[in-house]
Amino acid sequence: MISAHRLTKRFGEFAAVDAIDVEVRRGEAFGFLGPNGAGKSSTMRMIGCVSPPTDGSLRILGRDPATDGPAIRARLGVVPQRDTLDEELTVRENILVYGRYFGLSRAHVRAKADELLEFAQLTERANSVVEPLSGGMKRRLTIARSLVNDPELLLLDEPTTGLDPQARHVLWDRLFRLKRSGVTLVLTTHYMDEAEQLCDRLVVMDGGRIVAEGSPRELIALHSTREVLELRFAADDHAPYATKLTDLAERVEVLPDRLLLYTDDGDATAAAVQARGLEPLSVLARRSTLEDVFLHLTGRTLVD
């Protein structure tokens, strides 16, 4: 569906995307993970044929976006990071008008709008203006709108950022249904639970490059341990404790408020810590998650 080779996007001297290779196959859910400024959105814009690559090659649905942009876009659905709904129109009109942009007939978009409003659970708000809708509703409308042309490939840029947990779960459910119906999903996120829930395969981006690639399970196996032990001590600085514990785990990570011990058996490590006479305020042994991989690969410094 997507084939990128040494794909590069430069703004002046700055390389937002730096020679990445990506292959996305039909029917899979593929994720771009990374901190802010990693180059995810720039990559998505190039795939969406609204940003010409500076260098490298890019094929989408077997075509070249430089020459076949309109033909490719006709088969894509795009959910941008920020909702770009048409606030001068009603909920239903947003879908109708958007469908017309694809050259679809009025009768077709009318039928499609009813179906999509149902899918997005917005039928009751069909004739409301967009502005008073909740964040979750707007997001669902943006997704419904992006489906008006029955896209083969759906691009979602941070689909659930800023939504409350209920709204996120409703959205995930809708995305699962789409995937089951055969739509290829490509999404960016910095929520690790989202990536684990939705993605078959993903790449981790940092500083415009791909730093890791694989299924969530593979990435955890490769870049983390089976379990993680979180320790919180009654101290402002946790670094001194870390030095005392380095030999108990494969790796020790110091956070401002706690220590992370990467280990294959959290409970056993916890017992070993206690045996050394250290008394943490709280002890939590948990499964390793994609978040651990992500933080390990992209560093713990705050990136904006």
Added chain:
Amino acid sequence: MSAVNAIARALPIPAGAGLARTLIERNARAFRHGWITLVSGIFEPIFYLFSLGVGLGALIGDVDTGGGRMVEYAAYVAPAMMAAAAMNGAVFDSTFNLFFKLKYAKLYDSVLATPLGPRDVAVGEIGWALLRGLLYSTTFLIVAAAAGVVHSWWALLALPAASLIGLAFAAVGMSVTTYLRSWQDFDYIQLALLPMFLFSATFYPLSTYDESIRWIVQATPLYHGVAMIRDLMLGDVAWGILAHVAYLAVMGLVGVLFAARRIERLLLR
């Protein structure tokens, strides 16, 4: 086919999918929710016609149209009001409305994610401005005819002529808008429009000016618009009118291409 594509890419015409009409349709729908803006566009030139043409005209009496022919002042000034209204309407649509859609509503960000390209955006927005303008100029022509200041059947051609003025100004207005940073910048546009409105031989003949500065007036687009519509409404039609048509047509075409390029630069980065 590939040769056609190659030629299309070499030409300075930004990409489009030939779907500009769907953007016009979008604007028509949005307009239904905000039809009140229609009213000011219809009434502005009519108010001017009655205050200046009929009211002030009673004090002025008849004026020389340029060729020694005398007409009452209202008949002289009405075509200028129609031309100026076509200019103002087109500029308003292609500056204020467009700036809002471009910077705040981010309308074109979602539009360009569909098959539509920058050329469709330019053609669609300008086409919409022309449709609105046509409604305004038609109402005005009917009112002017009812007031007895239309002297010739040529006046019917003033409708497409007003659309041509709209095209020229909407295209340039759209291009200019892509350079604006904030609402304050709109004062520059007013600074260009107001003198044009007042001095383009709108309220008095070109012969009022000293010969040394007539060329300045004749260089402005509104002068050509006013002269063109005045010729038509007074029935003074000669081949010379084609010069006005050519001036405005070139301004419109270059403006549309340039506006589409600018949209492309701004949004497809």
